[in-house]
Amino acid sequence: MVPLSYYLVLSGFLFACGVAGFLIKRNIITIFMSIELMLNGVNLSFVAFAAHWHVLAGQVFVFFVMVVAAAEATVGLAIIIAVYRTRETLNVDQVNLLKL
């Protein structure tokens, strides 16, 4: 028997690592992987709460989160390929056309 709070702390740590990677990384693919890490952290708390409250709907929501993440990854990687084709770089500091 593992307390629910342990799962929540692990979930929060994964989410925090995702946020930190999103902010400090400069490679656009690594930034995208940090977003996936954040989604995984949230999924863990969904499953932990589902087991805690005995509501199976939490696991169905994790399923939906995975589907949306798959769609997001597909479109996002296509955008990355399009950006690389026009800018010839993956560094987000050099993709600053919209910057004032």
Added chain:
Amino acid sequence: MNVHLVLFLAFGAVCVAGAVNLLAQRHPINGALSLIAVMAALAGEYLLLGAEFVAAVQVIVYAGAIMVLFVFTIMLLNAGVEERTKGSRVAVLLGIPGLLLGSILVGWVVLRHSGTEAVAAGALPGDPKAIGQLLFHEFLLPFEITSVLILIAIMGAVVLASKPATSPAGKVE
């Protein structure tokens, strides 16, 4: 120390190590591999929570399909080691103490004030039959909407990633 706690700590250690390694590595392919380790360990955590179907989907869809897509893109674009750029010093001076303070506060509140009721492993029937019953009865409309979303994502990816025909003669490269 019972066996569930030991397994939780083992999988959790792999998760934490992979997440920190994702931050530490400078080459994106190393980050992708550590993210795969995080996802596989999370599948173990889901099994401990009795969510068998979610654990299987996590391995197949996340650690399989999505990460293959990432690794494929990294190899396609021949991504190299990322360049370091100097961030602002205010962010470092304020951010690191703030991060430590916030994480200590959140961890203390969660560990202290949330009920210490335990999550029993395998307490919930998370097998595909129960999930399917729920998915195709109560969540039928969201399920159909996600299928439309997937279709739109496929078409969007094809449109975005295909080369634009630049020549007026319509020559497709």
